[in-house]
Amino acid sequence: MSAAPGRVPDGPRGRTGAEPRRGALDGPSDVASAGQHTGRRPGEGDTRGAILEAACDEFAAHGFDRATIRGIAAAAGVDPALVLHYFGCKAQLFGDAISFPVEPAAVVRRSAAAGIDGIGAAVVRSFLEGWEEGQNRRRLVALLRSAMTNDVALARVRDYLGRRIFGPVTRELALPDGELRATLVGSQLIGLAMLRYVTGSEPLASASQDDLVEAIGPGVQRYLTGDLGAAAPGGEERAGRS
Amino acid sequence: MSAAPGRVPDGPRGRTGAEPRRGALDGPSDVASAGQHTGRRPGEGDTRGAILEAACDEFAAHGFDRATIRGIAAAAGVDPALVLHYFGCKAQLFGDAISFPVEPAAVVRRSAAAGIDGIGAAVVRSFLEGWEEGQNRRRLVALLRSAMTNDVALARVRDYLGRRIFGPVTRELALPDGELRATLVGSQLIGLAMLRYVTGSEPLASASQDDLVEAIGPGVQRYLTGDLGAAAPGGEERAGRS
DNA sequence: CGGTTAATTCAACGGCCGTTGAGTCGACCA
DNA sequence: TGGTCGACTCAACGGCCGTTGAATTAACCG
Numbered sequence: 001m002s003a004a005p006g007r008v009p010d011g012p013r014g015r016t017g018a019e020p021r022r023g024a025l026d027g028p029s030d031v032a033s034a035g036q037h038t039g040r041r042p043g044e045g046d047t048r049g050a051i052l053e054a055a056c057d058e059f060a061a062h063g064f065d066r067a068t069i070r071g072i073a074a075a076a077g078v079d080p081a082l083v084l085h086y087f088g089c090k091a092q093l094f095g096d097a098i099s100f101p102v103e104p105a106a107v108v109r110r111s112a113a114a115g116i117d118g119i120g121a122a123v124v125r126s127f128l129e130g131w132e133e134g135q136n137r138r139r140l141v142a143l144l145r146s147a148m149t150n151d152v153a154l155a156r157v158r159d160y161l162g163r164r165i166f167g168p169v170t171r172e173l174a175l176p177d178g179e180l181r182a183t184l185v186g187s188q189l190i191g192l193a194m195l196r197y198v199t200g201s202e203p204l205a206s207a208s209q210d211d212l213v214e215a216i217g218p219g220v221q222r223y224l225t226g227d228l229g230a231a232a233p234g235g236e237e238r239a240g241r242s
Numbered sequence: 243m244s245a246a247p248g249r250v251p252d253g254p255r256g257r258t259g260a261e262p263r264r265g266a267l268d269g270p271s272d273v274a275s276a277g278q279h280t281g282r283r284p285g286e287g288d289t290r291g292a293i294l295e296a297a298c299d300e301f302a303a304h305g306f307d308r309a310t311i312r313g314i315a316a317a318a319g320v321d322p323a324l325v326l327h328y329f330g331c332k333a334q335l336f337g338d339a340i341s342f343p344v345e346p347a348a349v350v351r352r353s354a355a356a357g358i359d360g361i362g363a364a365v366v367r368s369f370l371e372g373w374e375e376g377q378n379r380r381r382l383v384a385l386l387r388s389a390m391t392n393d394v395a396l397a398r399v400r401d402y403l404g405r406r407i408f409g410p411v412t413r414e415l416a417l418p419d420g421e422l423r424a425t426l427v428g429s430q431l432i433g434l435a436m437l438r439y440v441t442g443s444e445p446l447a448s449a450s451q452d453d454l455v456e457a458i459g460p461g462v463q464r465y466l467t468g469d470l471g472a473a474a475p476g477g478e479e480r481a482g483r484s
Numbered sequence: 485c486g487g488t489t490a491a492t493t494c495a496a497c498g499g500c501c502g503t504t505g506a507g508t509c510g511a512c513c514a
Numbered sequence: 515t516g517g518t519c520g521a522c523t524c525a526a527c528g529g530c531c532g533t534t535g536a537a538t539t540a541a542c543c544g
Contacts (some may be wrong), residue, residue: 038493039539063391138302148390149305180445191433214471216499219461229456280523321523384494
């Protein structure tokens, strides 16, 4: 493009939160909340679970920094203070909402069953199923969104990659250049997740799992067991940063 | 590190204890700034350029939302108001700081010179050189970081991919399934950028360009000109979500 | 049926942020 | 030499945010 850098992001502080919907009486100083009367609610409802649901959605939609406790509380239909009553602080809430069952060796267990020639396809399929199973997708999108601007979320993504992708893969196949191979696989899978789940780039976003396994599996297979050229012969790379 | 879901990101915005209230009417009320005296500075310095530099760094380090005008001003050694004096608002500043020379067809021009069999390697090399040339790396990291939580930055990433990767590639090679091929290439390249430049995953982050071209080029080549299986035969693409 | 405990809201505090308007000072031109 | 204009800072406003402590109400247990 030329030199017309004009407009870029977002309004001053604008965000379309949930509606305030204040009740009858007026005059609370800060903001209006649910409008319910005070005290414990009758009946049983899983309020805590509702908060976790709402938090997961908000974090997935906006990332850690931009998601607000007030917004989460509004989405869950409760007062913001209740959120902190249950979870202590925003960071703790993030941790509880985003935590998901990591089955560390699931990828590689399938791979072993698939045999050495099918391991690329098995890794891709396992990755896709992991993302699209249950609540994982929302949680992982939230994690990926937050990781870009939040150090601890980034550390958690690293942990996810290391524990769920790199570790099992390099351990199972005791090949030379295991770490390089693992990060190459990781780069393809993370890129796939970004375009398919976060940005929703279109032919990729609605392709079937089968088609993706067919399209991407061979490349992953090559990263795992193929010839990578003279890359990382073992001796002379990584003068890198600290 | 950090096994339990317990502690997660960011320092609490919490109290620091002392400093009960601001004084009567002397002393700067908001925060202390550079301490320079008021009025125009003697000599000539490229203050505007310094602000742009600082903004680029801050946006790259924290993303759009978390970077602050006050922080940028402090890094540039000026008053926050001067930043707005030059750029109007934060969004405009982001646009000016992040804008970079897009040479739209650079990727494909090299590719044409490389011949059909070397196009994968040429695309990868061109991508790496584009990222590592001049200020592009900081700017692109800033863009990628911001894109996760900012719609306009995301749109700009989409534009970058479409204009610089997908568009040229699909136009040059008039192959069937051009869009699928282009997004597959994009997924590999974006994933590579994430791990190499944003998270700094280690064997990948300090590998040489040559090694990466050798390692990744063939996969990209296959996405561009190879057989992708039964993927996207043209008729029946998934009813999909949403 | 009284007392304890947990769930829930209310009201507010202090902090950082983007933005603004008014003022001060140096460079430059006639 | 005086005036204009742009560079630059100061001080503040209003807003949203995370967090807190006290008050209120329902469930639960003996």
